[in-house]
Amino acid sequence: MAAQLAHPTSANDITPAYLTALMAQAVPGVTIAEISTVEAKTYGEQFVSTAGRVVVDVRYGVGSPANLPTRLVIKVARGVDKILAPFYENEVNFYNRVRPELDVETPRSFGAGFDAESSDFAIVLEDLNLRGATFPNVLSPVSLDSVRSILSQQAKLHARFWENPRLRPGGDLAWTGSHVEGKVSDLMMYGAEPLIQHEIDTVSFKREMVQRLHTTGPDLRNGTFALHRHQQTLPQTLVEGDMHIGNTYLLPDGSGGLLDWQLTCRGHHMHDVSYLVTSSLSVEDRRNHEKDLVRFYLDRLAAEGVTDVPSFEESFIEFGRCLMWGVYIGWLTTPVVNYGWEINVMNHFRLTTAFEDHDTARLIAEIA
Structure with missing residues (x-):
C-alpha cells in the first residue's frame, strides 16, 4: 500500500x-x-x-x-x-x-x-529529542566511553549478520548489495566520480589536501576499488556504511546510537569502525587510543557470539586501509553547503591525517 x-x-x-x-x-x-x-x-x-x-x-x-x-x-x-x-x-x-x-x-x-x-x-x-538525545559532530568533544558505547552497538549489528547467507544472492537481505555491487555501490563508485572531481577542482582546500597526500582523484578512486575488491574476500557482515560521528547520537547516560542507514550494505566490519573512530576523536586522542578501541570492539564482537573473530593485527591493517574510502567517498563527495565550512574541513583534516599516519597508500598498494 x-x-x-x-x-x-x-x-x-x-x-x-x-x-x-x-x-x-x-x-x-x-x-x-x-x-x-x-x-x-x-x-x-x-x-x-x-x-x-x-x-x-x-x-x-x-x-x-x-x-x-x-x-x-x-x-x-x-x-x-x-x-x-x-x-x-x-x-x-x-x-x-x-x-x-x-x-x-x-x-x-x-x-x-x-x-x-x-x-x-x-x-x-x-x-530522539524526547529521550534527551544530543547529536555530536566532528566539532563536538566525544568521550572515549561514548565512542566505546557506539562501538558496542556496531558490534551488536555486525555479530547479528556475521557471515550470514541472508546477505548473499538468493537471501532475503540480498537487496543490500555490497561495496562492489548494487544500486548504492553504482551511485557511489560511478555516479559520484564527476562530483568528487568537481569538488577537487573547484574547492581549494580539498584540492590541496589531495595534493598533500601526493595523489589525485582518479588514483583515490582506483584505490577505493582495490579496497572493496580485497575486502569482499574477507569476512562479511551488514555494515551501517556511513558511520562518521555525525551519524550517531548520544543519550543522557552517555550511551550512543546509530543513525542514517542510506548506505547500509554487506561489507567488512572495519569499514564502520575505522570511520567512527577517526571522525569522532581529535588527532591526538585517535593516535593514543585507536588500537585500544579496536581491541575493545573485537572483544565486544566475541561477546556478541562471533566465534571466528579476526585477529587484532589483521583488523588493524584493514582499519588503515578503510581510510581510503573515508577520504575519497566519505567527505570529498560532500559539498560545503551540506554541513558548513568548519565541519567539512575538520572531517577532511582528521581523515587525511589518519591516512598519512597509517600509510594507507602503501597498504592499498599491497592489494592493488
Whole structure:
C-alpha cells in the first residue's frame, strides 16, 4: 500500500490521510486525526544533506494503539533530482526489513515507503529529542566511553549478520548489495566520480589536501576499488556504511546510537569502525587510543557470539586501509553547503591525517 502513495517532499504535503496510510503498514489500526508542523528542514539547512526532515505533532484517532509518540520525525526526499533514489530505497528497506529484528540502539520506525517512479520516499521515526538525545559532530568533544558505547552497538549489528547467507544472492537481505555491487555501490563508485572531481577542482582546500597526500582523484578512486575488491574476500557482515560521528547520537547516560542507514550494505566490519573512530576523536586522542578501541570492539564482537573473530593485527591493517574510502567517498563527495565550512574541513583534516599516519597508500598498494 505504502509503495503506491504519493510521498511528500515538503511539510505542506503531509496530511492526516497520508500519514495514516503510511503508518498503517507498521502500526495496524492507527489513524491520524490531526497534524501540526513543528519544524521543517530542507537541503542545506542545519546539516540536512541527502534528505529533508519534518517534525510534526500528531493527534491520533479513536481506537489507535496506545503509547504511540505524539511527536514524530518524517524524513522526505530533498526534492532536487532522482540521483539519490538508491539511498532512499535502501533506507526504506532497512527500516521495513531489518530494523524490526534488531536489538540495537537506533531510532524506532512507524512506517516507511518508497516510490520507484517518482523517487520520493518517507520514513516516520521517533523524535530522539524526547529521550534527551544530543547529536555530536566532528566539532563536538566525544568521550572515549561514548565512542566505546557506539562501538558496542556496531558490534551488536555486525555479530547479528556475521557471515550470514541472508546477505548473499538468493537471501532475503540480498537487496543490500555490497561495496562492489548494487544500486548504492553504482551511485557511489560511478555516479559520484564527476562530483568528487568537481569538488577537487573547484574547492581549494580539498584540492590541496589531495595534493598533500601526493595523489589525485582518479588514483583515490582506483584505490577505493582495490579496497572493496580485497575486502569482499574477507569476512562479511551488514555494515551501517556511513558511520562518521555525525551519524550517531548520544543519550543522557552517555550511551550512543546509530543513525542514517542510506548506505547500509554487506561489507567488512572495519569499514564502520575505522570511520567512527577517526571522525569522532581529535588527532591526538585517535593516535593514543585507536588500537585500544579496536581491541575493545573485537572483544565486544566475541561477546556478541562471533566465534571466528579476526585477529587484532589483521583488523588493524584493514582499519588503515578503510581510510581510503573515508577520504575519497566519505567527505570529498560532500559539498560545503551540506554541513558548513568548519565541519567539512575538520572531517577532511582528521581523515587525511589518519591516512598519512597509517600509510594507507602503501597498504592499498599491497592489494592493488
